[in-house]
Amino acid sequence: xxxxxxxxxxxxxxxxxxxxxxxxxxxxxxxxxxxxxxxxxxxxxxxxxxxxxxxxxxxxxxxxxxxxxxxxxxxxxxxxxxxxxxxxxxxxxxxxxxxxxxxxxxxxxxxxxxxxxxxxxxxxxxxxxxxxxxxxxxxxxxxx
Amino acid sequence: xxxxxxxxxxxxxxxxxxxxxxxxxxxxxxxxxxxxxxxxxxxxxxxxxxxxxxxxxxxxxxxxxxxxxxxxxxxxxxxxxxxxxxxxxxxxxxxxxxxxxxxxxxxxxxxxxxxxxxxxxxxxxxxxxxxxxxxxxxxxxxxxxxxxxxxxxxxxxxxxxxxxxxxxxxxxxxxxxxxxxxxxxxx
Numbered sequence: 033x034x035x036x037x038x039x040x041x042x043x044x045x046x047x048x049x050x051x052x053x054x055x056x057x058x059x060x061x062x063x064x065x066x067x068x069x070x071x072x073x074x075x076x077x078x079x080x081x082x083x084x085x086x087x088x089x090x091x092x093x094x095x096x097x098x099x100x101x102x103x104x105x106x107x108x109x110x111x112x113x114x115x116x117x118x119x120x121x122x123x124x125x126x127x128x129x130x131x132x133x134x135x136x137x138x139x140x141x142x143x144x145x146x147x148x149x150x151x152x153x154x155x156x157x158x159x160x161x162x163x164x165x166x167x168x169x170x171x172x173x174x175x176x
Numbered sequence: 177x178x179x180x181x182x183x184x185x186x187x188x189x190x191x192x193x194x195x196x197x198x199x200x201x202x203x204x205x206x207x208x209x210x211x212x213x214x215x216x217x218x219x220x221x222x223x224x225x226x227x228x229x230x231x232x233x234x235x236x237x238x239x240x241x242x243x244x245x246x247x248x249x250x251x252x253x254x255x256x257x258x259x260x261x262x263x264x265x266x267x268x269x270x271x272x273x274x275x276x277x278x279x280x281x282x283x284x285x286x287x288x289x290x291x292x293x294x295x296x297x298x299x300x301x302x303x304x305x306x307x308x309x310x311x312x313x314x315x316x317x318x319x320x321x322x323x324x325x326x327x328x329x330x331x332x333x334x335x336x337x338x339x340x341x342x343x344x345x346x347x348x349x350x351x352x353x354x355x356x357x358x359x360x361x362x363x
Contacts, residue, residue, distance in 0.1 A: 046345055050326075074356060081355030082320065082348075084297040085305075089321045090225045096235060099221075100213045103242050104206060110243060111204065 037064055045075065049082075191256065198255040201246060213242055216259060220266050226321045227270040227314055229302050237273060241266040260331060267314060267332050274310035300362070304354045312347035319344055 041064045044057050053061065065072040112118050197215075200208035220241055224234035245262045252261060305313055311333075318329045319340075330340045 078352045084301045
């Protein structure tokens, strides 16, 4: 079934939540509801839901005696954490650890350094024989 | 007329007092911090409880809001904006908490029939709120439960007025559908 004026009705129903409708608008809404009884049922259900939602409001005064102290304590911790004095021991410890690590690595690398080339037969030796090939007759025999 | 003048004078005094304490807070004065906490605590916890529906989590969020606001106080240009700034931080932290919550399947058949219709409705509404997106839920709570104006909601959520209107419309529509479905399911 096509409901004429449904868009206007929905618009007015939404507007009803924030402002009071004019007499003309109210007449239209009532007429529409009269023509469509299922809308009226749904609307009353919705109103019931919104009432239940509004009823969830926490009305009582939030009285938390230790709240202020806890916030201030956390504030002090936070403030101290922002100072260099708080971080100095940690930074010194980290620096000492880094130096110790570097020293250890240095010692280890020195102990496991490259071995000298002392395998027999692999050393370079001076030869007694001429290293150039003998071309037969020597350089003088070539001259005229 | 005289009443209006008196009210205006009281308002001006309150603003001056607030400015004085905020100024002292900037220097890290703990007395001033204590005064500001005592002044805004109740409202902050109430709003966070309304949004999160969990008192302990709300207190936690309120504490974080104060700490964050005090930490970022040097960045605040106008001392008069402190309360709004604090409130905005609180709402944002609540939304972060809602986003980080795991989505759980909702059931309506666990409600004790002996609990009474008011308690039953309350439980259903709390579950329905949990099914809405954090943005929609927060807008709906600020408007319907906290009874804030559209302008106030827009300022707190840091969104344009049109966005508040559209979010509120969507939130109401979704809530309406969920509520009608839940009522049909329980009946």
